Amino acid sequence: MSEQALVLAGVNSWKLNIERANKLFSPLTEEQLLKEVAPGKNRLIYLWGHLTAVHDRMLPLLVLGPRVYPEYDALFLTNPDKAAPTLPAAPEIKKAWDEVNGELLAGFESLSPAAWLEKHDSVSAEDFAKDPLRNRFSILLSRTTHISFHLGQTALISK
Amino acid sequence: MSEQALVLAGVNSWKLNIERANKLFSPLTEEQLLKEVAPGKNRLIYLWGHLTAVHDRMLPLLVLGPRVYPEYDALFLTNPDKAAPTLPAAPEIKKAWDEVNGELLAGFESLSPAAWLEKHDSVSAEDFAKDPLRNRFSILLSRTTHISFHLGQTALISK
Numbered sequence: 001m002s003e004q005a006l007v008l009a010g011v012n013s014w015k016l017n018i019e020r021a022n023k024l025f026s027p028l029t030e031e032q033l034l035k036e037v038a039p040g041k042n043r044l045i046y047l048w049g050h051l052t053a054v055h056d057r058m059l060p061l062l063v064l065g066p067r068v069y070p071e072y073d074a075l076f077l078t079n080p081d082k083a084a085p086t087l088p089a090a091p092e093i094k095k096a097w098d099e100v101n102g103e104l105l106a107g108f109e110s111l112s113p114a115a116w117l118e119k120h121d122s123v124s125a126e127d128f129a130k131d132p133l134r135n136r137f138s139i140l141l142s143r144t145t146h147i148s149f150h151l152g153q154t155a156l157i158s159k
Numbered sequence: 160m161s162e163q164a165l166v167l168a169g170v171n172s173w174k175l176n177i178e179r180a181n182k183l184f185s186p187l188t189e190e191q192l193l194k195e196v197a198p199g200k201n202r203l204i205y206l207w208g209h210l211t212a213v214h215d216r217m218l219p220l221l222v223l224g225p226r227v228y229p230e231y232d233a234l235f236l237t238n239p240d241k242a243a244p245t246l247p248a249a250p251e252i253k254k255a256w257d258e259v260n261g262e263l264l265a266g267f268e269s270l271s272p273a274a275w276l277e278k279h280d281s282v283s284a285e286d287f288a289k290d291p292l293r294n295r296f297s298i299l300l301s302r303t304t305h306i307s308f309h310l311g312q313t314a315l316i317s318k
Contacts, residue, residue, distance in 0.1 A: 002272045005291065006165040012292055013300040038197035038315045113161045132164065133171055141172040141300070148304035149311035156197045156312060 003113035010116075010140050011108050017147040018101055021051060024154055025097070030090050037153040042081045044157075047150050049076035049087065052097045055104060058143060061121050062136050064107030069096050111136065162272035169275075169299050170267050176306040177260055180210060183313055184256070189249050196312040201240045203316075206309050208235035208246065211256045214263060217302060220280050221295050223266030228255050270295065 025033075025048045033045035042050075053072035059065045075084050088096070116137040119128035128134050184192075184207045192204035201209075212231035218224045234243045247255070275296040278287035287293050 002276055003161040003165060005276050005294070006162060006169070006272065006296055009292060009294065009296045009300060010165070010169070012297065013304065016301075017304060038200075041197075041315050113165065117161055117164050133168060135164070135168065137165055137168045138171065141168060141303070142175075144300070145172065145176060145304050145307035148307040149314075152308035152311035153315060155308075156200050156315070 007111075007113050007116055007137070010137060010144075011105075014108070014140055014144045014147075015105070017144050017151070018105075020151055021048075021147055022097075024151065026094060028090070033090055035157055037156055041153070044154060045087055045090070045093070046076060046081035047154065048093050048097065051147060051150060052093060052100055053077040054143065054146060056096075056100045058104055058139065059100070059107070062104075062107065062139060063118075063121050064110075065103060068100055068103065072096065108140070116140070166270075166272050166275055166296070169296060169303075170264075173267070173299055173303045173306075174264070176303050176310070177264075179310055180207075180306055181256075183310065185253055187249070192249055194316055196315055201312070203313060204246055204249070204252070205235060205240035206313065207256065208252050210306060210309060211252060211259055212236040213302065213305060215255075215259045217263055217298065218259070218266070220298060221263075221266065222277075222280050223269075224262060227259055227262065231255065267299070275299070 025044065028044065030045075033048065034043055036043050037047070049072055052069065053076045056067050056069045056072060059067055075087060087093075117132070117135045119125065119134060120136050120139050123131075123134040184203065187203060189204075192207065193202055195202050196206070208231055211228065212235045215226050215228045215231060218226055234246060246252075276291070276294045278284065278293060279295050279298050282290075282293040
């Protein structure tokens with residue numbers, strides 16, 4: 001029962017940060033999404049796609065399923081903002097964002113506490129034996145702080 | 160055993176973010192600390208003191224002990240940056256930062272998984288009964304994302 005409650009707190013922290021990001025990005029127009037968080041820095045549209053790409057990668061990383069939007073990597077992750085000549089339109093990013101986060105949340109809710117403590121997909125069994133902190137739950141927590149990292153940047157935009 | 164490992168992942172995520180903040184702020188000169196994260200936004204010295212104040216408040220909030228630097232609230236939390244005519248010098252903030260985080264970590268390591276799930280100090284027993292997520296572990300996770308929120312802002316400063 002304790003373990004269930006600890007997992008619940010972790011998933012809840014994820015959900016709170018997803019909701020904050022959702023509230024920030026989803027209502028924006030195409031034009032508003034072109035704003036940079038600070039002069040010469042990433043645009044909001046890039047950060048939204050970036051979070052979507054990172055979350056999409058969590059599906060295989062947490063062994064919850066295959067990726068849905070692998071093409072987002074080149075647009076939003078492995079290349080910097082403004083490298084791609086065009087980006088998906090806002091409604092497409094919104095659809096990808098909702099879909100990926102929906103799949104993740106359904107996956108999270110299917111995991112037992114013991115399953116949360118299993119190794120994630122990017123660590124070998126040997127390395128995991130040496131460092132059992134490289135588990136799914138640690139990925140959940142680090143990806144939650146990753147959302148917050150970029151939310152802090154978006155908070156710098158003048159209203 | 161699962162519950163211990165889940166707590167460990169939460170405390171480890173906190174430690175990783177403290178280390179990132181430490182690596183960022185601790186080596187800076189007084190002059191470097193006066194840089195703003197973006198034009199007209201908070202200075203690094205304010206963010207460092209702000210994190211210290213928020214962490215200092217975690218001591219009573221998590222029922223780990225009394226506050227050490229209550230005077231940091233007016234300087235770094237309840238008033239915006241540039242409101243106070245003078246701020247503590249960098250070595251003083253560094254000392255407070257190290258002391259507060261050291262006390263917190265010692266406190267964290269003293270808590271059993273069941274104790275992490277107890278209510279924090281800002282929620283009544285009645286409200287906690289309705290929402291058991293208002294526990295110490297949730298505070299740990301939310302204060303960890305809070306560090307990351309501000310680290311994301313500091314990442315915007317040109318090198």
